[in-house]
Amino acid sequence: MNQDLLVEAVLASGVVLPAPGPGFLRLQAAAADENAGPRELAAAVSQDPAITGALLRVANSPVFRPRSAPRSAQEAITMLGRTRTLATAASTALRNQGSGLDDKAIEALWAASARAADLTYAVCRATPFKGLADTAYLAALMQDAGIAVLLRRAPEHAVLFHCTGCALEAGARALDVLTGSDHTAAGFLVARNWKLPVEVCEAIRAHHEPAMALRLGDSARRIALLLATGRRLRDGLSPDWTDWAEPVEAELGLTEAALDQISADEH
Template sequence: MDKDLLVDAVLASGVVLPAPGPGFLRLRAVAADDDAGPREMAQAVSQDPAITGALLRVANSPVFRPRSAPRSAQDAIAMLGRTRTLATAASVALKAQSDGLDPRVVDAIWSGCARAAEYSFAVARATRFKSLADTAYLAALMQDAGIAVVLRRSPQHAALLIGDGPTLEAGARALDALSGTDHAAAGYLVARNWKLPVEVCEAIRAHHDPKLSRRLGDEARRLARLLAAGRRVRDGVSPDWVDWADDVAGEFGLGEADLDELAADAR
């Protein structure tokens, strides 16, 4: 991936990669310690009310069906686990660096990613690759981080990104064309810079490129296809989905009727 010419071009285009916030850095350092548990991770974010609040909101969301409502960051982390906790913290840290962008655009980007993350998680749980569900949630939540990065360089195109899932995807393609860059490559650079798992970085890089996904290792390839399936559940049959349908069906045995059923369950 380091030799990807498009990634090199994005770097050369002048985009500025956001730096991880202190709350996320503390959490990531603690999460890397196998001996650390929810208590230590909660302590790492205790001084970051935005991350703490987000963890509680996500842990109480219907998609995770908590048996009892988590009442503290420690409870939320215990329910979400390391990967989804890191995913939530990363999205909050990135969203906090959107100063100067239209709030409606920021909300559209991250709301769309949050819904896609829930659906990619649900799709993974419906396959024999259930162990990828948490990692798929992380990759899906971060898949469009590059949009915000590109917009900071080309804010005149922000109006393209106001809308729901299908509109967001169409706007992202238009943004890439008008700005002469690539939000998937920019998102890959953000994920790599924030030291997310390699497979997550590669899936983000390929999340709009099924041909590229076929050249990835098994886990990264499956993650890229889970991201596509999550967007399909979110958006229905869109232009983004058409080129992924056969790959997703071949990898997971999920046809259109299965994905429609998952969409109905989500609604």
């Protein structure tokens, strides 16, 4: 199906897209002001303890290797920067809308997304495209947002995500078949509605379709390749990786040996 038609079909199927919460909206508005710094961004989330707590947890995680532990939202934002702050807030806001869904499935889904984001960030830093690392981190955190959206419409399929690794990707494909929908199109719609960067929306839309990804503009294409590489490092060799390996090596310069080394460094 034409991808534009697929997006329209997802909307027509009765999928309800989540609205961003007030804390995320305040942060997004503050981040749009080029003159706003960490103090203004911290003020925007000061009334949202879930986002504040998430920022502190992410800033203190091993992937960012802080020299000293951030103790406030402002210190965390200073260390994370604008894009990673927005990424953390967006994923937290979306996760908090999972009330009433299967806790085990939602926890597995978001834990997998967080791990993929950490690995995508790390692998991007090993390529000539280091400047995309923060944006790729955002895309990786949000790449499977469509799964949560489809589960809200079809909660009986949550058992598909009582798993980790390659089984999660198999669960996503099964969910698409069982619901007659497409989680990548649903994720694209969430990202677009939440006004995430265009290249992030496009990479999410193509994150299981190498042929589509290779037709995207430079930034979106590279982010899609980075997302696939992050999943490869998270899950190991899998059927999902087969069609991505060659373009990843050609454009990002990452051989299997290089990926194995990055994997070893990150575990």
